Amino acid sequence: MLLQGTDLQILTQPLLRFDMKSSVLDWLGIILKRDLIIAFRRSSTYITPLVFFLIVITFFPLALGPQESLLSSLAPGVIWIAALLASLLAVESIFSEDFRDGSLDDFFISLEPSFILVFAKVMIHWLITGLPILIASSLAAIILYLPLESFVPMILSLLLGTSFMSLLGALGAALSLGKSAILSAIIVLPFSIPTLLMGTSVVTFSLNNQDYSGFLMMMGAMLAIGIPLLCLLTVEALLLNYD
Amino acid sequence: MLPNLKVENLSCVRSEKAIFKNLNFEVLPGQNLEIIGSNGSGKTTLLRMLLGLINKEEGIINWLDEDNNFNEYRSFDCFYQGHQMGIKNMLTVFENLKLTHNAKGMSEEDINKCLERVGLYKINEMASDLSVGQKKRISIARWLLKDFKIYFIDEPFTALDDSASDLIKEIINELNQKGSSFVITGHRSSNINATLIEI
Amino acid sequence: MGSPPLFYRWSSKIMPWLGILAIIFLSIGLFWGLLIAPTDYKQGDVYRILYVHVPSAILGQSIFMFMAACGLINVVWRAKISGMMLKSAAPIGMSFTLIALVTGSVWGKPTWGTWWVWDARLTSTLILFFIYAALIGLYSSIDDKTKADRAVSILSIVGLAIIPVIKKSVDWWQTLHQPSTFTLTSSPSMSPDMYQPLLLCVIGFYLIFAFTLTLNLRNEVIDRERSKNWVKQIFVN
Amino acid sequence: MLENFNNLLYMDGNGLFVWFCMAFFVLVVSLNILYAIKKKRQLIKLIRSL
Numbered sequence: 001m002l003l004q005g006t007d008l009q010i011l012t013q014p015l016l017r018f019d020m021k022s023s024v025l026d027w028l029g030i031i032l033k034r035d036l037i038i039a040f041r042r043s044s045t046y047i048t049p050l051v052f053f054l055i056v057i058t059f060f061p062l063a064l065g066p067q068e069s070l071l072s073s074l075a076p077g078v079i080w081i082a083a084l085l086a087s088l089l090a091v092e093s094i095f096s097e098d099f100r101d102g103s104l105d106d107f108f109i110s111l112e113p114s115f116i117l118v119f120a121k122v123m124i125h126w127l128i129t130g131l132p133i134l135i136a137s138s139l140a141a142i143i144l145y146l147p148l149e150s151f152v153p154m155i156l157s158l159l160l161g162t163s164f165m166s167l168l169g170a171l172g173a174a175l176s177l178g179k180s181a182i183l184s185a186i187i188v189l190p191f192s193i194p195t196l197l198m199g200t201s202v203v204t205f206s207l208n209n210q211d212y213s214g215f216l217m218m219m220g221a222m223l224a225i226g227i228p229l230l231c232l233l234t235v236e237a238l239l240l241n242y243d
Numbered sequence: 244m245l246p247n248l249k250v251e252n253l254s255c256v257r258s259e260k261a262i263f264k265n266l267n268f269e270v271l272p273g274q275n276l277e278i279i280g281s282n283g284s285g286k287t288t289l290l291r292m293l294l295g296l297i298n299k300e301e302g303i304i305n306w307l308d309e310d311n312n313f314n315e316y317r318s319f320d321c322f323y324q325g326h327q328m329g330i331k332n333m334l335t336v337f338e339n340l341k342l343t344h345n346a347k348g349m350s351e352e353d354i355n356k357c358l359e360r361v362g363l364y365k366i367n368e369m370a371s372d373l374s375v376g377q378k379k380r381i382s383i384a385r386w387l388l389k390d391f392k393i394y395f396i397d398e399p400f401t402a403l404d405d406s407a408s409d410l411i412k413e414i415i416n417e418l419n420q421k422g423s424s425f426v427i428t429g430h431r432s433s434n435i436n437a438t439l440i441e442i
Numbered sequence: 443m444g445s446p447p448l449f450y451r452w453s454s455k456i457m458p459w460l461g462i463l464a465i466i467f468l469s470i471g472l473f474w475g476l477l478i479a480p481t482d483y484k485q486g487d488v489y490r491i492l493y494v495h496v497p498s499a500i501l502g503q504s505i506f507m508f509m510a511a512c513g514l515i516n517v518v519w520r521a522k523i524s525g526m527m528l529k530s531a532a533p534i535g536m537s538f539t540l541i542a543l544v545t546g547s548v549w550g551k552p553t554w555g556t557w558w559v560w561d562a563r564l565t566s567t568l569i570l571f572f573i574y575a576a577l578i579g580l581y582s583s584i585d586d587k588t589k590a591d592r593a594v595s596i597l598s599i600v601g602l603a604i605i606p607v608i609k610k611s612v613d614w615w616q617t618l619h620q621p622s623t624f625t626l627t628s629s630p631s632m633s634p635d636m637y638q639p640l641l642l643c644v645i646g647f648y649l650i651f652a653f654t655l656t657l658n659l660r661n662e663v664i665d666r667e668r669s670k671n672w673v674k675q676i677f678v679n
Numbered sequence: 680m681l682e683n684f685n686n687l688l689y690m691d692g693n694g695l696f697v698w699f700c701m702a703f704f705v706l707v708v709s710l711n712i713l714y715a716i717k718k719k720r721q722l723i724k725l726i727r728s729l
Contacts, residue, residue: 023344023347026344026347027344027347030342030343030344030347033342034331034334034338034342037333037334037338037342038331038333038334041333042333100327101327101328101329101330101331101332102324102325102326102327102328102329103329103331105296105323105325105329106323106329106344108294108295108296109294109295109296109321109323110320110344111317111318111319111320171596171600175580175593175596175597176580176583179583179584180583183579183580183583186575186576186579187576187579187580187597189572189576190569190572190573190575190576191573191600191601191604193569193608193611194604194607194608194610194611197611197612197614197615198611198614201614201615201618204618218611222607225603229600229603230600233596233599233600236517236592236596237593237596239296240589240592240593242291242296242297243297243586243589259669298520472701476697476701486692486693487693487694487697488693488696488697490697491696491697491700494700494701494703494704495700498704533711533714534711537707537708537710537711540707541703541704541707544700544703545700545703545704548696548699548700548703549696549700551696552692552693552696650708653712654708654711654712654715657712657715657716657719658715660719661715661718661719661722664719664722664723664726665722668722668725668726668729669729673726674726674729677723677726677727678726678727
């Protein structure tokens with residue numbers, strides 16, 4: 001058979017076990033609970049991306065002058081660039097702590113499909129960085145005089161955008177585990193350009209009240225394709241660090 | 244009695260240096276296996292290769308599956324504990340055991356029983372301010388959470404005081420009675436009844 | 443072709459032919475394009491930059507597709523040779539993308555008076571350049587060669603999946619911001635005697651790529667197999 | 680056909696740009712090839728000294 005000689009993680013695990021038994025979802029729940037408890041005990045994990053986001057937002061009025069017309073025309077781009085960079089900031093912490101204290105090995109040793117467990121780590125990263133940024137973005141929109149009726153499209157586009165960034169960031173973190181954090185940024189940024197373009201056009205379209213649903217659907221499609229593809233590749237990238 | 248794991252002429256070459264050459268061994272239920280070697284002699288690589296974390300170039304690794312024939316893919320869960328014991332410093336002792344997938348569906352006092360067995364009962368502080376010995380005891384308590392056919396433990400006896408190593412030997416014998424076997428690595432034999440393999 | 447010594451002997455046979463063919467095609471194509479082809483009625487002679495810009499842009503993308511294909515083979519079947527191909531094709535792809543960028547911006551100066559033009563094709567070539575930089579950056583940051591190959595292959599697969607999305611979103615982005623669509627190389631009514639030299643140039647570019655790739659690949663093979671005795675036999679006696 | 684030589688160079692005012700692109704292309708390609716040849720020489724020296 002064509003894939004005879006391969007030993008890809010997804011292919012080597014006996015597929016007959018791939019019936020979504022409760023054990024995988026329970027494990028997913030346990031990982032989410034454990035990491036959320038750890039995250040809330042060390043509150044800096046979800047504060048730093050938030051503060052970084054707000055600082056970058058306040059830089060623009062300081063640098064470009066506080067005129068309302070200028071700021072409200074720049075607002076979509078500024079909010080999106082700040083959200084993108086802030087969610088990239090915390091990418092380093094997705095796998096490094098688990099890899100250091102050895103609990104990452106269980107993902108690959110168990111018979112459960114490990115890319116679902118990697119997806120759990122991505123969800124944790126989104127909950128810790130993506131969600132606070134989403135909440136802070138309404139504050140940022142107020143600061144940058146973004147008209148009120150384009151708040152909802154901004155929140156929707158950021159919801160899809162930050163989750164795609166967490167996925168992409170997880171792959172970047174897996175590839176540059178143990179190396180400098182800037183490497184994972186350099187790897188991930190070129191691939192996040194479509195998300196940035198579509199996210200900003202959602203908000204600009206809603207500014208001059210055109211129909212922006214096309215871009216949202218496109219971002220949703222990218223997320224739908226991204227989750228299986230990127231999680232599988234992240235598993236292979238993580239397995240690289242064990243040699 | 245069929246072995247759970249059968250390895251035939253497994254060898255591993257890293258940067259032109261043969262780390263180990265055609266190893267052959269079997270792990271029978273209830274029997275232990277000890278892999279002795281100096282530092283950097285590939286003990287951890289061997290364990291990870293058995294468990295599929297590392298891609299094996301040559302050699303055959305066969306696992307016994309439900310209907311008693313040998314299959315390349317492992318069909319039962321195993322326990323692996325590397326050098327870092329997988330202890331989360333920001334969790335308390337109890338949480339370190341409760342929030343693991345092995346402890347699924349276990350009640351409070353089951354977990355406390357495991358902790359008591361390892362001498363950590365009623366210690367409920369954060370794992371970060373425990374001594375290394377106590378952290379080792381938490382990782383030993385994890386062995387008792389669920390019964391596995393094979394436990395792969397990487398150097399359990401290093402940096403351990405006598406009381407803890409006796410405890411480990413006790414637990415190993417206890418679990419051997421129940422039919423599970425241990426594959427342990429170390430620098431020198433720790434005289435538990437196990438077949439020895441030199442690397 | 444899989445085993446390195448076989449590849450090395452086979453490639454040393456075809457290298458000279460590849461080089462000669464590349465030079466022939468390139469010189470004919472460029473000579474024809476630059477000197478013989480008629481001057482364009484709108485842009486005058488400056489359109490001749492097209493004979494360097496368009497082939498290098500085409501090459502930049504097709505080399506990336508080639509690298510992604512090698513990456514896929516390397517990830518799925520762990521073929522060493524495809525990892526080496528990936529590594530040796532990366533710098534060539536990056537330099538062709540660089541040529542496309544420089545010639546594109548130089549072309550913009552006389553025709554639109556600005557050095558850089560945010561045209562859809564030029565922008566996606568710029569993004570492609572950054573992706574090449576990411577691949578080469580990742581490769582150089584990992585010491586073990588086979589692991590670096592595998593990491594770069596994984597990234598090239600992501601690149602393969604994202605490139606069409608980038609091209610589509612950049613096109614939308616351009617129509618969104620500059621409705622007056624003046625695409626740089628809209629290959630105006632290319633009369634046949636303008637088009638034929640372009641075809642020759644593209645073939646010449648592919649041959650130059652094949653030549654340089656084999657050159658790099660042979661270095662890579664020797665580098666990875668330097669302790670094997672077939673390498674010693676060739677070079678030491 | 681460009682009749683005389685200076686017209687070839689001049690190309691109604693834009694000759695510089697066209698020839699610069701040509702030169703840049705030749706430069707980059709030859710840099711690649713020269714780098715590969717230099718690397719090969721280094722490797723051979725290394726193998727011989729091994």
